[in-house]
Amino acid sequence: MVESTIQQQSLTGWDKPDLDLSGADWQSSSGGRGDVQIAFVEGFVAMRNSRRPESPSLIFTPAEWGAFVLGAREGEFDLT
Numbered sequence: 001m002v003e004s005t006i007q008q009q010s011l012t013g014w015d016k017p018d019l020d021l022s023g024a025d026w027q028s029s030s031g032g033r034g035d036v037q038i039a040f041v042e043g044f045v046a047m048r049n050s051r052r053p054e055s056p057s058l059i060f061t062p063a064e065w066g067a068f069v070l071g072a073r074e075g076e077f078d079l080t
Contacts, residue, residue: 016059021046026053 024039028050037050045065048057060068071077 016044016061017042019044019046019059021048021057026050 019041021039021041024041024046026037026039026048028037035050037048037053039046039048043062045060045062046057047060049055
């Protein structure tokens with residue numbers, strides 16, 4: 001059996017809690033047409049890929065989420 005050489009390291013500046021998302025109330029974006037779901041958990045916003053819900057979720061503070069949404073509304077992330 002091959003042992004993994006990948007070691008989990010703490011992230012410098014990472015101040016997010018390890019949230020239990022197993023009971024989160026996930027909401028789909030755009031009436032279910034998108035690939036993103038969000039949930040509000042313990043004062044944070046969690047975001048995941050709805051096509052791969054087992055993959056890691058991104059965790060935002062309310063201020064980070066607000067900046068992300070504002071940037072998206074202003075077209076900051078448009079690739080076209």
